[in-house]
Amino acid sequence: MTMATKNETSFIGYDYQNVIVKCSMESVYTDGYTIFGWVLEETSNTISNLGSVIMKFKRDCNIRNKDELIQLQRQFEVCMSEIETMESSKATGAVVGAYLMSVIGTVSLAGSVFTYRVEVLPLSLILSVSGLACWIIPIFHYWGNRKRKMNRLVPLINQKYDEIFWTFDKANALLTE
Template structure:
């Protein structure tokens, strides 16, 4: 055996929580910063998130710069996750509000019917039923509009991530 085969290599370890939909991006990107993917942590897998385990040599050339690039990557990844979540937030709030208003109007229609106020019952029931029908269509419309607004921002963040990964790869191969 040669002397290099017996030499000690120290590693540092890291666990990263990630959404399952972004797991591949995290695995591919962290490789650019010197990390080796060890696999998902089986005990931490639950629902939509998984913990990813990585390791890398403690003594890398340019480790400070790699760490800086890695922090920028993590920031961009969090921004992408936030933008993805915000696609449906406003649409959900609007749909719930319309549905709740429709429910209140139908409740008023029931009380009007019980008190014998038939014209008032009809005037409350029609918008109440519409308040149960319209949320689906308003949700779809608002979500599509929001996706159209966010798609360029998300693509811009992905481009930024690719640039950071390229810089990290150049540091590792230099």
């Protein structure tokens, strides 16, 4: 969206952009969009998306090297999207595995109760012990898998941040020409 203001001496047109980001990434987006020539006008909390913020930016529509800046900005947005995806996937696999083991434990305990009622005591004991184990083991399973996943993802996330800083350098060079 483009809008214009008129001063007594000159006419300045502005481009406007609203961006919805997670609160934890707000400062990175503020720094990023500033590098691409945007000025942060205001931020406001979203009603429908808890933990997110609406950031409102404006930029002079006659900025130098606008096409190149737009291309670099898109590259920045793609990198940020990939970082957010990697951040959210850190615990996803561990949570799914822990839930599945807990469900198996619950089914095993239910089987233990049913076998106890029909007086098959040895099978009932085996099922109850395995059910309780399947309730305790997911705790350690979750933390172990989460740590392994984090160790794998942290270098990739850092690589994406390096790519973002490279785009910042390119954009800064375009703005200071």
